[in-house]
Amino acid sequence: MSDVGLPPVSERVRSLHARMTLDEKLAQLVGYWVDQGDELVAPMAGEMATSTKYEDASAHGIGHLTRVYGTRPVDPVERAAWLWNEQRRLREQTRLGIPAIVHEECLTGLAAWKAATFPTPLAWGASFDPDLVDEMGRLIGDSMRQLGIHQGLAPVLDVIRDPRWGRVDECIAEDPYVVGTIGTAYVRGLQDAGIHATLKHFVGYSTSQAGRNHAPVHAGPRELADVLLPPFEMAVRDGGVRSVMNSYSEIDGVPVAASEELLTDLLRERWGFDGVVVSDYFSVAFLHTMHAVAEDLGEAAALALAAGIDVELPTGDAFAQPLARAVRDGLVDEELIDRAVLRVLAEKEELGLLDETFDEPPAEIDLDTPAHRDVARRLAEExxxxxxxxxxxxxxxxxxxxxxxxxxxxxxxxxxxxxxxxxxxxxxxxxxxxxxxxxxxxxxxxxxxxxxxxxxxxxxxxxxxxxxxxxxxxxxxxxxxxxxxxxxxxxxxxxxxxxxxxxxxxxxxxxxxxxxxxxxxxxxxxxxxxxxxxxxxxxxxxxxxxxxxxxxxxxxxxxxxxxxxxxxxxxxxxxxxxxxxxxxxxxxxxxxxxxxxxxxxxxGPSEVTSADSTPALPFGYGLTYTTFEHSRLTAPEESATNAEFTVSVDVVNTGGRAGVDVVQLYARDLYASVTRPVAQLVGYARVPLEAGQRAVVEFQVPSARLAFADRRGVRIVEPGDVQLWVGGSCEEQETSASMRLTGPVHEVTAADGRTVSVDVTAPVDA
Missing domain, CATH: 3.40.50.1700 (Glycoside hydrolase family 3 C-terminal domain)
Structure with a gap:
């Protein structure tokens, strides 16, 4: 069996895996929604709900417990007592004694009764403040950990492409760099608290036809490479995220849930992701019911497993009995199941579940502390x-x-x-x-x-x-x-x-x-x-x-x-x-x-069409109660295609009140081998200044921030002229500079920087 995409697997995990029967393996690859009732909290949940009793589904153990706090309003302390007892039962009354991973939604805070509710991700994007989002993620993770939760189904890293789409409020921004930096900050915060973050929805979900949910996606390979994939790559490579969830999308006729090219070749072999891929709810079954690329649930399970999905959520509609039949009929190689099981067991070991004794549940817990409310207030204001x-x-x-x-x-x-x-x-x-x-x-x-x-x-x-x-x-x-x-x-x-x-x-x-x-x-x-x-x-x-x-x-x-x-x-x-x-x-x-x-x-607008797509207000726009002036943008005359370059700008609060400026550095590649955007955000910084104060903002920019997919689909940095500017939005060029990238075409690698470092001098009177 290939070890590609596997985390470092301990002898303990390999020994545990070697003892497992097929039924015990499959049990680790599914979730169970213990509390699912008539509430419609997932797409087509009523149609896809499993009829298997929990006692039967968990007889050989279970991989995940689905939303034990987040499906109905339950008292957190009482529910924790139930969960501790259930985990002890799995440890003591199943042959292998493996506890379950508990996952919950946590996009705007832990989605549970009495838990703090933070601003929606679109507000995170409006704040342009990754540090505060990191702080929020830590608080959310702390609450989850106290309740015995291990995995959070957030953040959403879909780049906004059409505001008609209903899930825009779950997204961060229309700019992939803003999505990537803020989303990665959330990942770090949540995982620093001991909770595994789950990237959603990999990939292309937000590009659905006509802004319709679950509609086909017609994104080309360059849009995928330059816009939709970079936030996920940043969270994988820089954030060390431990879980990824596939999107419901079908891209050019291929459902992501059945795409080995995306879930294995790209995510694992090229990016080095060694965590666990979980299915979006019912998306394995959707290969049969909605995409019609599988004749039955067994074939759907085979396609998803081969593509790289390790765990079926929220229940085992396809990965339980249908997959078991497919293996026993010789239609699925059990090595594919072994690969997924090893990843799940390694995750459980990493989370400490294999050693957890579940002695005493929390007797009291506050899910909305003054610290929660302070961060919620600051993020809302920003x-x-x-x-x-x-x-x-x-x-x-x-x-x-x-x-x-x-x-x-x-x-x-x-x-x-x-x-x-x-x-x-x-x-x-x-x-x-x-x-x-x-x-x-x-x-x-x-x-x-x-x-x-x-x-x-x-x-x-x-x-x-x-x-x-x-x-x-x-x-x-x-x-x-x-x-x-x-x-x-x-x-x-x-x-x-x-x-x-x-x-x-x-x-x-x-x-x-x-x-x-x-x-x-x-x-x-x-x-x-x-x-x-x-x-x-x-x-x-x-x-x-x-x-x-x-x-x-x-x-x-x-x-x-x-x-x-x-x-x-x-x-x-x-x-x-x-x-x-x-x-x-x-x-x-x-x-x-x-x-x-x-x-x-x-x-953009032109004289050859009477239709104008120019927005009412541009990306990056926002007024303050004071005024800021940007001047003296400086950049090197030349910089190598494989190097970093430094850009600096003076910022002065010219008004009569204190305020915070969001300094936005944009670039335009004037001529390239493929068409390029007329504006691209390169970096940003929140700069607080008292009235009359001045500061210098310095951006250290890796050349890869100007990379794009060439005609072969390879991400490159080309030599050529680049225009840089700072202003109050993508459309406002308040101060500008020009530079030239020199040297041979540079093919971007994992070693290239993905983020811009920012240094702000101590404010002084102007």
Whole structure:
């Protein structure tokens, strides 16, 4: 048996494996969803649910226990007691005594009742702050470890390609470098706490046709190599991630779950990944039911196993009895099963499971400590993007005597959280169960922030639907107020139970329902109006940014989590300063999709078409309460194609308030052997400066940051001229420089750097 893709396997593991029967081996390659009921928390879960009783499925042990905390609202302490007993049973009452890996969703925090809910990944991207995301990952991992959980199904490293896709709120950005650096930071944080992270969804899931979930993908090999794969490679090579999950996608007719080229040749042989590949829920069976490349579940199991999937989640629909029959009928080589089993046993040894005694479960546990809330607040504040401001913001906390707080999301805690938050993912099926933690709505937070003001809360309309009967009351409340705050956007959910989230794809990008009408009628009163968009995707709200009748200010909040209400209130009052930047372009329209700022010349506007895909606001855009000036960008005249080069820029806070600048370094390869983007983010840095302070930001850039796939599909750095610039977005060239890459064409290897190091001098008075 080949050892390619195997971790270092101890003699203990090899000895344990040598004792195993076929049934015991297969038991290690499947999960069991003990609590699965009628709740729809995974695609087609009702159709694919196994009928095998747990006692029978675990008679020979079990590989994974699926979401024992995250399927229903269960008390964490009581559930931990159950889990400790169950692990002891597996140790004491099965022949080999191997405990199970427990996995849970943890995209916005541990998806369990009473656990902290952090901002959604799109907000991580808006923060441009990997260090804070690392800190969040550690806290999430600490909570999971205390509960006996071993593996987290996060982060999502899909690069956003089309905002119509419902799972955009789970993604970080439309730029692969931002996705890679922030996603890898999350991996490090989670794994430093002892939890194995799982990269999702490898690969191409976000590139689905027309932005539809589970739709075919038509990405070419260059788009895969240059855009979709780099974040995963970074998390594997630099983050040391221990688990990867396949995507549901079929790319050019080949389902990823059956792609040996991706799951073995690329992931393991080229990148050196030696962890465990787990299937996305039911995706092995989907080879039979949805892709129709397998005639039955046994053939589906054979295809997935040969491709490189080691564990079938959430249950053993294909890897249990159907795979056993295929082996006994001589249709599957048992060596493929041995390969996967050794990887799983090595993972269990690495996690300490083979030595764990499960003596005493936790008697008490706090899943939402002050530390959790502090990080949730800071990340929420950093993620808020100020899209427009005519000077109304920040509001004087003492000035408004009456605020009209309007809109369907004004007094909704659920509107602050993404699809994979426990509140929207699970509690939506249990309306009788309390939220389990403190989740102040924006209305709650504004009553605290503006304690002396009268606040009138009127919904005006729902998130969806066309009932306009409440709009007149909202207009009246606005007219009677000093300032109106209209809170619109999304309600996250799954599979049609919301406006964004898994399975909630759209064919237009207007605000859902009649929310635009509500905003326009409030603005028409002439009362100073602030619009807050609480959403999981960017909407086509260019009409609210520029035009004859626009709000005084627009704030974009990408599901900012449990501290999102106070964070928004603090931004409106000026107690917190806006520093978020758009991690995805603000679209002009649905008809302009798919769009990416990483487009070649032909992807932008031109005189030969009447259609314009230019976004309403570009990637990287965001206002602050002060002003920053960038100057004196310096770069070497020449640098070798296989070397690093240094770029520096001066940054000055020219305004009257303290603030944080997100310094963005872009590049353009002017002429190349294949078409290249008109702009590409090379590096970024968050730089806090007091009013009047100056700092120098220095970027140490490996040449591989300018690599691309050539006509052979090989990633190279070519000699040639490169334009560099720094500005407030990908479109703003505030200060620029030119350099030339010299020497022979350089083929990128694993030894080449993938990240840019940044050094910021101590701020001084300008």
């Amino acid at each position: 993620s808020l993007v100020l899209l427009s401001n005519d000077g109304l913001l920040p509001l004087d906390r003492q000035a408004p005597t009456r605020l009209a707080l309007l809109g369907p999301n004004a007094d909704s805690a659920e509107a602050l959280m993404g699809c994979y938050s426990f509140v929207n993912h699970v509690l939506a099926h249990h309306p009788e169960v309390p939220l389990g933690l403190e989740l102040p709505s924006l209305a709650d937070a504004l009553r605290v922030e503006f304690a002396d003001a009268a606040i009138d809360v009127v919904a005006g309309c729902d998130v969806t639907g066309h009932d306009a009967s409440g709009i007149p009351d909202a207009v009246v409340a606005a007219r009677e107020a000093d300032v109106a705050v209209v809170v619109v956007g999304d309600r996250a959910g799954l599979f049609g139970r919301g406006t964004v989230g898994e399975g909630n794809d759209v064919d237009d990008l207007e605000l859902p329902g009649i929310q635009r009408r509500l905003v326009e009628e409030v603005v028409a009163t002439g009362v100073p109006t602030i619009v807050v968009v609480l959403s999981g995707r960017p909407y086509a709200i260019g009409w609210a940014i520029s035009g004859p009748a626009t709000p005084s200010a627009v704030v974009q909040a990408f599901f900012p989590g449990e501290e999102g209400g106070p964070a928004i209130a603090a931004l409106l009052s000026g107690r917190a300063a806006p520093s978020g930047r758009l991690p995805v372009s603000l679209p002009r329209s649905a008809g302009a999709q798919p769009y990416t700022y990483l487009h070649p010349i032909l992807g």
